[in-house]
Amino acid sequence: MASSLQYLRSRFIYAEAVQAGNLLFLTGMLPTEGRAAKFIGRIGAELDVEAGRDAARLAALNAIAVARQYLGSLDKVSRIVRLGVAVATSGDVREQPKVADGASELLQDVFGKDKNPSRWCMESRAFRSGRRSSWN
Secondary structure, eight states: OOOTTHHHHTTSOOOSEEEETTEEEEOOBOOEETTEESOBSOBTTTBOHHHHHHHHHHHHHHHHHHHHHHHSOGGGOOOOOEEEEEEEBOTTOOOHHHHHHHHHHHHHHHHOGGGOOEEEEEEESOOTTSBOEEEO
């Protein structure tokens, strides 16, 4: 899978992965396939919770692809320490944790339940790019 950030790299200045000692830090990931946004809209308006879960899962899949590309193998990943998920919502939506579970479940499937990360999840009213879920 191509990095979700290849298109953005050509427009902005940042590193998508930075290793410090035994830790690998990744930039925020978006739910894209190639250069195209797969999910555009807000949970509670254009998208429902299930679509949000799918978006979070895709963003996490893109992060795994970047980690694998950077490290050469996922066998080098001993654990995911922290998962952050920002979810664009509309109105009085309070189901951000259910959306974040889309990413958490994928990480658990890939790395195992004993390696579940700590997690933060927050509401965001909008992302400038129009995308509605970001994995960090």
